[in-house]
Amino acid sequence: MDxxxxxxxxxxxxxxSDVSDLLRILEDPSxxxxxxxxxxxxxxxxxxxxxxxxxxxxxxxxxxxxxxxSSCEGYAPLRQWIAERQVAEGVEARADxxxxxxxxxxxxxxxxxxxxDSGDRIAVGRPTFMGALxxxxxxxxxxxxxxxxxxxxxxxxxxxxxxAGARLLYVIPDFQNPSGISLSLERRQAVLRLAxxxxxxxxxxVAYRALYYDTPPPPSLMAxxxxxxxxxxxxxxxxxxxxxxxxxxxxxxxxxxxTPLIDKLVLLKQAQDLHTSTGNQVIAHTLSTSIxxxxxxxxxxxxxxxxxxxxxxxxxxxxxxVEISRPGGGLFVWLTLPEGSDSAALLRRSLAExxxxxxxxxxxxxxxxxxxxxxxxxSTNSLEVIEDGIQRLAALLRGxx
Amino acid sequence: MDxxxxxxxxxxxxxxSDVSDLLRILEDPSxxxxxxxxxxxxxxxxxxxxxxxxxxxxxxxxxxxxxxxSSCEGYAPLRQWIAERQVAEGVEARADxxxxxxxxxxxxxxxxxxxxDSGDRIAVGRPTFMGALxxxxxxxxxxxxxxxxxxxxxxxxxxxxxxAGARLLYVIPDFQNPSGISLSLERRQAVLRLAxxxxxxxxxxVAYRALYYDTPPPPSLMAxxxxxxxxxxxxxxxxxxxxxxxxxxxxxxxxxxxTPLIDKLVLLKQAQDLHTSTGNQVIAHTLSTSIxxxxxxxxxxxxxxxxxxxxxxxxxxxxxxVEISRPGGGLFVWLTLPEGSDSAALLRRSLAExxxxxxxxxxxxxxxxxxxxxxxxxSTNSLEVIEDGIQRLAALLRGxx
Numbered sequence: 073m074d075x076x077x078x079x080x081x082x083x084x085x086x087x088x089s090d091v092s093d094l095l096r097i098l099e100d101p102s103x104x105x106x107x108x109x110x111x112x113x114x115x116x117x118x119x120x121x122x123x124x125x126x127x128x129x130x131x132x133x134x135x136x137x138x139x140x141x142s143s144c145e146g147y148a149p150l151r152q153w154i155a156e157r158q159v160a161e162g163v164e165a166r167a168d169x170x171x172x173x174x175x176x177x178x179x180x181x182x183x184x185x186x187x188x189d190s191g192d193r194i195a196v197g198r199p200t201f202m203g204a205l206x207x208x209x210x211x212x213x214x215x216x217x218x219x220x221x222x223x224x225x226x227x228x229x230x231x232x233x234x235x236a237g238a239r240l241l242y243v244i245p246d247f248q249n250p251s252g253i254s255l256s257l258e259r260r261q262a263v264l265r266l267a268x269x270x271x272x273x274x275x276x277x278v279a280y281r282a283l284y285y286d287t288p289p290p291p292s293l294m295a296x297x298x299x300x301x302x303x304x305x306x307x308x309x310x311x312x313x314x315x316x317x318x319x320x321x322x323x324x325x326x327x328x329x330x331t332p333l334i335d336k337l338v339l340l341k342q343a344q345d346l347h348t349s350t351g352n353q354v355i356a357h358t359l360s361t362s363i364x365x366x367x368x369x370x371x372x373x374x375x376x377x378x379x380x381x382x383x384x385x386x387x388x389x390x391x392x393x394v395e396i397s398r399p400g401g402g403l404f405v406w407l408t409l410p411e412g413s414d415s416a417a418l419l420r421r422s423l424a425e426x427x428x429x430x431x432x433x434x435x436x437x438x439x440x441x442x443x444x445x446x447x448x449x450x451s452t453n454s455l456e457v458i459e460d461g462i463q464r465l466a467a468l469l470r471g472x473x
Numbered sequence: 474m475d476x477x478x479x480x481x482x483x484x485x486x487x488x489x490s491d492v493s494d495l496l497r498i499l500e501d502p503s504x505x506x507x508x509x510x511x512x513x514x515x516x517x518x519x520x521x522x523x524x525x526x527x528x529x530x531x532x533x534x535x536x537x538x539x540x541x542x543s544s545c546e547g548y549a550p551l552r553q554w555i556a557e558r559q560v561a562e563g564v565e566a567r568a569d570x571x572x573x574x575x576x577x578x579x580x581x582x583x584x585x586x587x588x589x590d591s592g593d594r595i596a597v598g599r600p601t602f603m604g605a606l607x608x609x610x611x612x613x614x615x616x617x618x619x620x621x622x623x624x625x626x627x628x629x630x631x632x633x634x635x636x637a638g639a640r641l642l643y644v645i646p647d648f649q650n651p652s653g654i655s656l657s658l659e660r661r662q663a664v665l666r667l668a669x670x671x672x673x674x675x676x677x678x679v680a681y682r683a684l685y686y687d688t689p690p691p692p693s694l695m696a697x698x699x700x701x702x703x704x705x706x707x708x709x710x711x712x713x714x715x716x717x718x719x720x721x722x723x724x725x726x727x728x729x730x731x732t733p734l735i736d737k738l739v740l741l742k743q744a745q746d747l748h749t750s751t752g753n754q755v756i757a758h759t760l761s762t763s764i765x766x767x768x769x770x771x772x773x774x775x776x777x778x779x780x781x782x783x784x785x786x787x788x789x790x791x792x793x794x795v796e797i798s799r800p801g802g803g804l805f806v807w808l809t810l811p812e813g814s815d816s817a818a819l820l821r822r823s824l825a826e827x828x829x830x831x832x833x834x835x836x837x838x839x840x841x842x843x844x845x846x847x848x849x850x851x852s853t854n855s856l857e858v859i860e861d862g863i864q865r866l867a868a869l870l871r872g873x874x
Contacts, residue, residue: 113537121540125526136514139522139720174575174724174746181745185611207744210586319540321751323575343608344582345575349750350722 104461106448107429109249109403113452115374116319117359117367124358128351138350144342145334146172146326147353153360154312154326161291163298169328171337174348176279176313176325180242181207182337182344183275183309183327187240188213195233195241197225199406199436199445201249201277204242215438222398224248224255227262234270241272246289247280250436250447251406252399257290264297267307274308282317282368284401285376294328304330314356316403317368324348324356375403375451381458382450389466403451406433408444409469415446418468426464505862507849508830510650510804514853516775517720518760518768525759529752539751545743546735547573547727548754554761555713555727562692564699570729572738575749577680577714577726581643582608583738583745584676584710584728588641589614596634596642598626600807600837600846602650602678605643616839623799625649625656628663635671642673647690648681651837651848652807653800658691665698668708677711683718683769685802686777695729705731715757717804718769725749725757776804776852782859783851790867804852807834809845810870816847819869827865 128135145151151167158165173179180203188194190212196204198217208215216233218225218241225243233241243263245255255263267274276293290296294308313325327337341347359367382405386396390407397406409415415432422428433445450458529536546552552568559566574580581604589595591613597605599618609616617634619626619642626644634642644664646656656664668675677694691697695709714726728738742748760768783806787797791808798807810816816833823829834846851859 108542110542113541116537116540118533118536118540122530129523132519135519136517139517139519139722140514141509141511141716141721174750177744178746203744203747210741210744315542320542321540321748323746323748323750340611343578343604343611344745345579345724346604347722347724349575349724349753352750352753 103423103427103429104457105429105452106450106461106465107431108449108452109431109447110320110449111316111371111403111451112374115371117363120359120363120367121319121355124355124362127358128354138354140350142347142350144171144338144347146170146348147350147357150324150353150357150360151326153357154328158294158298158303158310158328161295161298163295163328164302165298165328168331169303169334171327171329171334171341172348172353173325173327173341174345175315175320175323176277176311177203177207178323178341178344178348179311179313179325179327180204180275180277182340183311184208184211185340186333186336187273192240193233193236193238195230195238195272196438197243197248197251198438199250199433199442200242200438201244202435204277205436205438208242217438220248220251220253222253224253224259225263227259227266230263231266231270234266234272239270239272240275241267242275242277243293244277244279245293246278247283247399247402247404249280249402250404250431250433252397252402252404253406254289254400255293260290260293260296264293264300264307272307276308276310278310278312279316280402281312283371283375283403285372285379286400289401303328306330309333314360317364317371318356318359322349322352322356324352372401377455378450378453378458379405381455382448382462385459385462386448386466389463391466391470394469403449405448405450407446407448409446411444413444415443418446422465422468426461426468428461428465428468430465504824504828504830505858506830506853507851507862507866508832509850509853510832510848511850512717512721512772512804512852513775516772518764521760521764521768522720522756525756525763528759529755539755541751543748543751545572545739545748547571547749548751548758551725551754551758551761552727554758555729559695559699559704559711559729562696562699564696564729565703566699566729569732570704570735572728572730572735572742573749573754574726574728574742575724575746576716576721577678577712578604578608579724579742579745579749580712580714580726580728581605581676581678583741584712585609585612586741587734587737588674593641594634594637594639596631596639596673597839598644598649598652599839600651600834600843601643601839602645603836605678606837606839609643618839621649621652621654623654624660625654626660626664628660628667631664632667632671635667635673640671640673641676642668643676643678644694645678645680646694647679648684648800648803648805650681650803651805651832651834653798653803653805654807655690655801656694661691661694661697665694665701665708673708675709677709679711679713680717681803682713684772684776684804686773686780687801690802704729707731710734715761718765718772719757719760723750723753723757725753773802778856779851779854779859780806782856783849783863786860786863787849787867790864792867792871795870804850806849806851808847808849810847812845814845816844819847823866823869827862827869829862829866829869831866 151170155165188211297308309329395408431447433442552571556566589612698709710730796809832848834843
């Protein structure tokens with residue numbers, strides 16, 4: 073049929089599905105993977121999960137309600153808890169400012185649908201999260217890439233993006249995916265100043281905020297903005313998730329925004345999937361109000377050791393001409409190889425010769441550049457595997473350079 | 474800020490959120506609701522759900538895997554089971570022809586994104602499912618409404634739609650929402666003939682297929698089409714869900730389609746929400762392969778009694794000039810009041826004077842027409858409440874007419 077051939081061609085011209093490919097690689101148990109941007113499932117709080125399920129089972133009427141169709145905005149106590157966390161940070165948020173989504177990815181998808189039209193300019197980090205690029209690209213925007221240094225987005229580059237007409241900025245201020253770099257407090261203030269000056273909206277993604285290993289990150293952009301103006305008049309929309317702190321497959325995330333935008337997101341979400349699994353929302357709420365804070369301490373302790381092991385191994389084994397980021401949190405270290413290097417070719421050799429996986433940097437670049445960069449995740453491997461894997465990867469790199 | 478005022482205006486011009494409004498009404502326990510298109514939560518198989526959860530708990534490694542990020546296409550055993558059900562009906566389907574979605578609503582959203590562009594013509598029933606209209610409308614298509622009679626879509630009207638340029642048809646062949654009407658076997662053959670003739674694609678929604686109360690429905694459009702040509706060359710894409718047979722808040726649905734279309738849907742879904750909650754997919758699979766068939770018999774037995782009670786009460790109490798559909802399954806009876814009646818006004822009186830809710834028919838009409846129609850659901854109320862509620866609604870109708 074006509075439409076079938078047409079689809080084949082369209083599928084070929086669409087961007088290759090990097091995340092899917094990665095997830096397939098991760099399913100091969102013989103591969104040492106530094107590729108996945110995933111939490112360690114050995115750390116999932118399954119006892120607390122079972123306690124939360126048991127509590128629901130103890131109240132069959134409530135259990136039945138959680139299995140019925142429900143409101144698109146999300147489970148009211150979870151919305152309330154998310155608003156209260158903002159209030160504790162000085163933001164005048166109410167439950168009405170919160171929509172629960174099927175993971176932060178859906179938050180980004182709905183925001184893109186609401187705010188981004190074909191041809192619009194959007195400012196993103198160079199590099200930035202590939203899942204964001206994937207969903208933004210479906211809207212066919214024009215990207216304004218903003219270079220990072222050790223303190224995050226460079227203000228001059230951001231101002232250039234706003235001058236060029238970008239009215240949206242997507243940013244992960246804390247331990248960014250893929251680089252691990254955080255925006256310093258001064259840079260956060262500068263980003264807010266520029267956003268206000270150019271009447272731009274900031275989409276702040278705080279997925280990694282709780283995963284700090286040295287000192288807690290500076291206040292969020294939403295909190296800093298909230299100190300200056302009420303949320304309803306603010307220039308920051310915040311996207312959050314339980315995927316990195318609790319369990320990804322709950323598929324529970326959220327967006328905090330002025331109510332007119334929440335109203336629009338609710339209409340869009342309703343057309344997309346009616347609502348997010350209520351049982352999963354109830355579990356996310358129960359765990360968030362019980363074990364989240366102590367569990368986050370456990371995560372920080374375990375991931376801190378792995379971060380230390382990976383950074384230490386990289387410093388000891390890598391050739392001097394390779395630059396590495398020094399992440400204060402999150403899941404990732406970012407490598408910049410000498411100009412002219414090809415990390416995609418390196419990955420092919422690394423998989424073939426050493427069975428070691430990582431993510432070539434091009435996937436995180438809106439213009440497909442960054443061929444000499446790559447992302448390593450330290451979240452899922454033991455200290456021994458990290459030491460051994462990095463040593464072998466470094467040997468390969470020394471041979472390649 | 475500029476964008477805030479702009480959003481306010483856009484939100485006002487968007488269609489009112491009928492489903493959300495309904496869900497709010499349903500939360501008021503003093504209302505007798507014939508409004509919701511929802512299953513009876515008292516019938517949810519919660520013992521089987523708990524058994525499925527217990528089985529997962531007995532295998533902590535597997536439990537941890539179900540809580541991790543997973544592949545966008547969906548849980549492989551569930552995809553396989555769905556394909557096998559098609560094979561049993563004579564369709565050459567493989568797991569590759571299946572994508573798991575976050576409910577049938579997401580199936581429709583992804584299909585609309587893949588197949589429908591602004592200005593395209595799409596054929597839909599008059600009336601049809603409002604959730605489909607809601608998501609299609611975001612693509613700004615031109616609707617070709619196809620009138621129904623007791624055997625479903627009228628072939629002459631459908632051919633007119635195809636002649637006008639529609640290359641997509643959305644249809645619920647079995648016990649349609651909202652009318653309860655099914656496509657007869659002859660009509661199914663006619664619809665397929667026309668689709669092939671005009672090279673159109675049929676989006677077949679089988680949400681209510683298992684809920685038959687007299688005789689099983691004729692073969693699905695996909696099965697009838699599969700008897701003529703392999704699925705890969707077919708003209709039918711099928712959308713299914715566990716929402717009406719198991720539990721809606723699992724948010725598990727699927728699309729069965731030729732692989733080039735599945736590939737495109739996977740890319741789109743990945744950008745939307747990465748994947749559907751794996752734990753919910755595992756539960757859907759466990760319940761589908763254990764209790765689904767016997768549980769469906771229970772549902773048919775209970776809902777049959779309620780259908781009989783509602784149709785009987787309507788026949789006894791309604792004024793003669795009101796037409797009612799005679800559903801052989803599903804959840805709904807459709808009323809056509811005399812020309813010039815206003816079911817929205819009737820709803821306001823019905824809520825105020827009798828605390829009885831139903832859905833005015835306009836929500837199910839692409840052109841906003843059908844003011845003299847309304848939908849009644851018999852799924853969630855006892856026989857006594859149905860008898861009493863219909864008696865009171867009929868009294869109101871006699872007063873109004």
